[in-house]
Amino acid sequence: MPRRLGRKVLPFLFLAPMLLMIVLAWVAPLILTVYLGFTDLSIKNLLAFIKDFFTDRVQRTLENFRRIFYAKDPNIGETLRVTVLYVASVLSINAVYALLLSIAIAYFTKNELISMILRITWLLPRITPGIIYALMWIWFIDPQYGLLNKMLQAMGVPDGWLPDSWLLRKPYSQMLMIMINGYVGASFGMIVYTAAIKSIPPDLVNAALVDGASEFQVARRVIIPLLKWPILFVTAWQTLSLLSSYEYILMVWGAGSGGQYGIARSAGVMVWSLYSYTKAFSEYLYGYASALSLILVVIGLTLIVLYFKIFGFKRLMEPSRVEV
Amino acid sequence: MVGRESLRKRRTKALLRRVAVLVVVLMVAVLPAIPIWLMYGWLVSQSFSGRVILGVLPSKLTLENWRFLWSPIAMGEKEYPNIWPITINTLFLALGVAGLVVMVSSLSGYALSRMEFKGRTGMMQFIIALHAFPSVILLIALFVILNKLGLYGKGFMTLVGIVLIKAGLEIPMATWIIKGFFDAIPWDLEWAALVDGCSRWRVWRSVIIPLVLPGIGAVSIFSFLSGWSEFLLVFTYVAQEEYYTLPVLIYHMIGEFIHIDWGMLAALGLFYAIPTIIFFSVSQKMLLRIYVGGVKG
Numbered sequence: 001m002p003r004r005l006g007r008k009v010l011p012f013l014f015l016a017p018m019l020l021m022i023v024l025a026w027v028a029p030l031i032l033t034v035y036l037g038f039t040d041l042s043i044k045n046l047l048a049f050i051k052d053f054f055t056d057r058v059q060r061t062l063e064n065f066r067r068i069f070y071a072k073d074p075n076i077g078e079t080l081r082v083t084v085l086y087v088a089s090v091l092s093i094n095a096v097y098a099l100l101l102s103i104a105i106a107y108f109t110k111n112e113l114i115s116m117i118l119r120i121t122w123l124l125p126r127i128t129p130g131i132i133y134a135l136m137w138i139w140f141i142d143p144q145y146g147l148l149n150k151m152l153q154a155m156g157v158p159d160g161w162l163p164d165s166w167l168l169r170k171p172y173s174q175m176l177m178i179m180i181n182g183y184v185g186a187s188f189g190m191i192v193y194t195a196a197i198k199s200i201p202p203d204l205v206n207a208a209l210v211d212g213a214s215e216f217q218v219a220r221r222v223i224i225p226l227l228k229w230p231i232l233f234v235t236a237w238q239t240l241s242l243l244s245s246y247e248y249i250l251m252v253w254g255a256g257s258g259g260q261y262g263i264a265r266s267a268g269v270m271v272w273s274l275y276s277y278t279k280a281f282s283e284y285l286y287g288y289a290s291a292l293s294l295i296l297v298v299i300g301l302t303l304i305v306l307y308f309k310i311f312g313f314k315r316l317m318e319p320s321r322v323e324v
Numbered sequence: 325m326v327g328r329e330s331l332r333k334r335r336t337k338a339l340l341r342r343v344a345v346l347v348v349v350l351m352v353a354v355l356p357a358i359p360i361w362l363m364y365g366w367l368v369s370q371s372f373s374g375r376v377i378l379g380v381l382p383s384k385l386t387l388e389n390w391r392f393l394w395s396p397i398a399m400g401e402k403e404y405p406n407i408w409p410i411t412i413n414t415l416f417l418a419l420g421v422a423g424l425v426v427m428v429s430s431l432s433g434y435a436l437s438r439m440e441f442k443g444r445t446g447m448m449q450f451i452i453a454l455h456a457f458p459s460v461i462l463l464i465a466l467f468v469i470l471n472k473l474g475l476y477g478k479g480f481m482t483l484v485g486i487v488l489i490k491a492g493l494e495i496p497m498a499t500w501i502i503k504g505f506f507d508a509i510p511w512d513l514e515w516a517a518l519v520d521g522c523s524r525w526r527v528w529r530s531v532i533i534p535l536v537l538p539g540i541g542a543v544s545i546f547s548f549l550s551g552w553s554e555f556l557l558v559f560t561y562v563a564q565e566e567y568y569t570l571p572v573l574i575y576h577m578i579g580e581f582i583h584i585d586w587g588m589l590a591a592l593g594l595f596y597a598i599p600t601i602i603f604f605s606v607s608q609k610m611l612l613r614i615y616v617g618g619v620k621g
Contacts, residue, residue, distance in 0.1 A: 010437045010439065011439040011441040012441070014435035014528075015447075017428040017429050018429065018432035018495055018496075020452070021428055021492040021495050024469070025459075025493050026454055026462070026493070026496075027606075028469060029466045029469060031460040032463065033461070036464065036468070046468075049468075050468070053472075097352075100352045101352055101353055104348060104352040105349075107355070108345050108348060121361065127600065127604055128600070129555075129596065129600060130553060130555055130571070131571040131575055132593040132596065134575075135589060136367055136593075137363070139366060139370075147380075151358075151359075183359075194373075205492070205574065214526075216339050240456060241458055244461050245458070245460065246460035251555070254575070268611065270595070273460065276464070277463065280463070280467070282376060286468070293462075293465075295531050296458075300457055301457070304453050307456065308449070313448075313449060315451070317452070
């Protein structure tokens with residue numbers, strides 16, 4: 001009898017530390033975010049709340065959601081617009097441009113060495129610790145020391161078109177935001193697609209070539225159709241991670257201005273998740289910030305359920321698998 | 325005659341196509357990569373030179389930019405903490421995360437790979453769902469939890485709290501990776517040990533763990549690097565300068581942009597990137613495979 005009981009309990013002994021950590025780092029904060037979204041927690045009643053989670057000083061209220069959905073917060077509209085611009089543009093780089101990139105690198109480039117050098121180059125932004133990547137961009141766009149303006153001048157862009165500050169002038173700052181995140185994002189698609197292209201049976205490609213297809217036709221009629229699932233996977237996965245990613249924007253615009261997040265708003269790069277962050281950590285409105293986060297949580301959970309439905313467990317695990 | 329002409333035509337056509345392919349590669353993969361090369365070129369040459377020509381050519385070679393290694397850092401009026409304690413904080417964070425992640429995930433990965441129990445499939449799906457879920461959203465709630473645990477604003481203990489949180493965030497993914505390594509070990513070995521009368525715990529410790537050492541290595545490098553590059557948690561939760569880590573120190577130094585000292589920042593950046601460079605040049609293939617899963621940008 002004790003042996004059989006042991007067999008039932010043993011797996012959970014092995015799993016206990018993991019479950020404990022998951023509760024601490026995922027489950028508890030998830031539940032807390034939901035709860036906080038319905039409170040007026042701020043710097044004023046934080047200490048009371050920490051002492052006693054059920055203190056009267058923290059009111060339960062729907063006010064946060066009224067502010068968001070009835071646009072009582074004047075910044076919501078602009079934040080939403082910037083977020084849509086950000087997610088849509090970076091996503092198209094991640095999913096579509098990365099596809100062209102991997103076809104160019106993994107199929108068009110026949111020289112192994114050049115192909116490898118290009119692959120490593122495009123991976124560098126992802127591998128580099130974020131703050132160094134941000135530092136290099138801050139240098140690169142500097143109108144005095146950096147090279148971006150000089151490069152554009154050399155390419156024949158008239159002086160009048162170049163901004164005196166890439167960080168602050170509006171359409172330029174938004175282009176910069178897209179570039180900074182796009183260079184990092186392109187490599188995600190590239191890794192998934194490249195592995196998929198390499199796993200296409202060579203017979204398929206050779207058969208098409210023997211039949212007289214050009215390299216472009218092979219890319220369009222053979223490779224891209226086979227990459228249907230990887231493309232869908234990259235799009236799905238990156239949508240979710242872009243909706244909530246603001247680290248690089250925080251680093252570049254925050255550091256670039258001596259820690260004033262305010263300029264992120266005037267520069268037009270205040271995305272939803274960064275807005276939530278600044279509401280919490282520079283205006284100390286924890287309840288309202290949690291409500292903003294909660295909307296992302298709901299979107300995130302919905303998307304995850306949807307992904308399980310669309311892809312199934314297996315495809316989610318092997319994004320680069322090609323189904324011939 | 326007709327045949328020869330069409331042959332020549334076909335040849336020019338083939339040549340044109342080859343040129344077209346080359347142009348596409350150039351436009352898509354090479355030209356847009358130039359900024360990347362320039363940036364890294366600048367970082368290296370700026371760190372060793374007093375002045376750079378055209379952004380990337382070093383001139384006036386000097387070690388002056390590396391003076392932070394042996395003297396306190398001053399930029400303009402502001403004095404920053406000495407680099408070595410900050411490096412030790414960063415190292416503590418990275419090693420703490422790596423140690424905790426390896427200990428926990430090698431237990432849970434084994435259970436998920438080898439043991440039958442109710443809810444096993446459900447738990448694996450749960451882990452994948454967590455992996456897809458963007459953890460940065462939870463920063464505010466984690467701040468409250470850190471406060472509740474009494475770890476906020478407590479200097480070194482705050483770093484301990486960050487180790488716990490960061491490890492917790494990495495564990496689902498690490499469990500998944502290490503489970504893959506357990507899956508690759510043949511069952512027979514375990515059977516043999518079990519038949520000989522070993523307990524499940526003993527089998528895990530003395531038969532299985534030595535066999536998954538490569539997996540443990542992979543997970544520890546990966547979680548070390550992710551602890552080493554962690555920015556947001558330390559930036560948000562640590563208020564005292566003595567307990568900064570390197571990325572947060574660099575962030576604040578960039579912030580002093582009136583007195584910005586590009587040479588020293590480049591050198592400091594390079595200093596900070598050393599572990600990343602080493603680990604990637606040693607084990608890039610394995611790390612890349614793991615990085616695909618990483619939720620970053």
